Structures are given as C-alpha cells and as structure tokens.
Amino acid sequence: MIGIVNEDRGVPPISVATKSRNLVVTLRDALKQQIEAGAYKPGERLPSEAQLTREFGVSRTVVREAIAALRADRLVEPRQGAGVFVLEPVPELEVPFQNIDFVRISSVIELLELRTAVEVEAAGLAAQRRSPSQEERIVERFREIDRLARQGLPTGEADFELHLAIADATNNPRFREFLTMLGPNVIPRRSLRATGQETVSDDYLRGIHAEHERIVSAIMEGDEEAARLAMRQHLKGSQARYRALLRNRIQQTEAPA
Incomplete structure (x- = not known):
C-alpha cells in the first residue's frame, strides 16, 4: 500500500491514501518530500519504476504519472536508458521586462x-x-x-x-x-x-x-x-x-x- 516510505532515507512515513485522494498526487508528494529533504540529492538516480511500484504498492501507470508531474515541476529529468535523475534546484528567474509600467x-x-x-x-x-x-x-x-x-x-x-x-x-x-x-x-x-x-x-x-x-x-x-x-x-x-x-x-x- 502507498504510505510506506523508505525509512533509511530519514523521511517520516506518509499516511495511507484515502479513497478521495489521487494515488498519483500521493506518490508525487512522497517523492517530492524525499527530494526536498535531501534523501535524493541532485544528480542522484531515483529508484527504478519497478522498485517504486513494489515500494508504494501502486501500478506502473501511477509511477509514470507521478514522475511526469515531478518532471513538470523541474525536479527530475528522465535520461534515455539510464533512469530518472534529480535536478539541481532551479534559481528564481530575474524578470527581464524591466520597462513595463503596470500603472499605465x-x-x-x-x-x-x-x-x-x-x-x-x-x-x-x-x-x-x-x-x-x-x-x-x-x-x-x-x-x-x-x-x-x-x-x-x-x-x-x-x-x-x-x-x-x-x-x-x-x-x-x-x-x-x-x-x-x-x-x-x-x-x-x-x-x-x-x-x-x-x-x-x-x-x-x-x-x-x-x-x-x-x-x-x-x-x-x-x-x-x-x-x-x-x-x-x-x-x-x-x-x-x-x-x-x-x-x-x-x-x-x-x-x-
């Protein structure tokens, strides 16, 4: 069942997902928590799809959707034939539109x-x-x-x-x-x-x-x-x-x- 997180990563277990909560969101949040806590550092590879499926008790489809969500948040990057890797935190972008007068x-x-x-x-x-x-x-x-x-x-x-x-x-x-x-x-x-x-x-x-x-x-x-x-x-x-x-x-x- 989803809700069990690797305790050797030093991250507290998350609660068992209720019927009303999307499994994809639950898994995304669990992995995001681990990344932000430093359990998986920039450049480090996440567990394989098969490992995540077993660990969280979800389908491969749920794992793929959760990884896609993390990718959209620019937290991870899939690499062909190598796996999914954690990215360096993206610094806040400087706003280049400095001549905009929002008052006008x-x-x-x-x-x-x-x-x-x-x-x-x-x-x-x-x-x-x-x-x-x-x-x-x-x-x-x-x-x-x-x-x-x-x-x-x-x-x-x-x-x-x-x-x-x-x-x-x-x-x-x-x-x-x-x-x-x-x-x-x-x-x-x-x-x-x-x-x-x-x-x-x-x-x-x-x-x-x-x-x-x-x-x-x-x-x-x-x-x-x-x-x-x-x-x-x-x-x-x-x-x-x-x-x-x-x-x-x-x-x-x-x-x-």
Missing part, C-alpha cells in the same frame, strides 16, 4: 496581446498533454478563485496561479518561464486595483469565472481547439475591456474643465 493601462493592453500569442497555444497543449495530477491542480486553482471571489477577497494572485497551472500542463517548462518572467502583475485587475485605477465589480468577476470555467472544462475534456478558443476569448475580451477603459480615460483628460 496601455502597458496592460500590450501584455494582454503578448499573453494571447502564447497562452492560446498553451491551453491547447494542456488539453493534449495534461496528466491527472496536473488536471487536479488546474481544478484546485479554479476553485480557489471562486472561493476568494465569494468572500469578497482579491483574486489576482489565484488567477495567476491558474494560468501557471495551465502552463505546467503543457509539460513544456518554457511556458511557465514566460509567465514567471512577466510576474503576477500581468493579471490586469491585480496591477490596476493596487494603484487605485480600477474597481472590480461583481458582474466582471462573474464574467471572468465563466470564461475560466470554459477554459478549464475544455482542458479536462481534452478538446484542444475548444481550449484554444476559450483562452483566446478570455484574453481578447480583456483586451477589449481595457481598450474601452483607456478610451474613457483619454476622453476624460480631453474634456474641457
């Missing part, structure tokens, strides 16, 4: 255009390549946004985490790197609300929720084209809204006193 609505529109060019494809790839654990993470992030909105709390950070989860589900780490370089202020309402330039209405949040739901549903169903379309509509809609906001600001500036 025009900068927000520029970033939305850039995100559209990248994230539409990310949604399609996520629908095609996502693992069960990545599906779970996407749904968790989606529900967290809804929970915060219902409590009247800011949702910008959770929104960013949802887009990161979708990027991870592409299983191409460059998509996460792209969003990480831009940072959480690419969520327009987060950056503008922080500067007092915009208030967020309940109707707007409900609209965002519906757009996110369409994206998440398409990814869960494995519908690549629907996922791309839903993401395009989400980001294009945001562009249109902020262009209207920009026009309104210009008109207010030009209006006679």
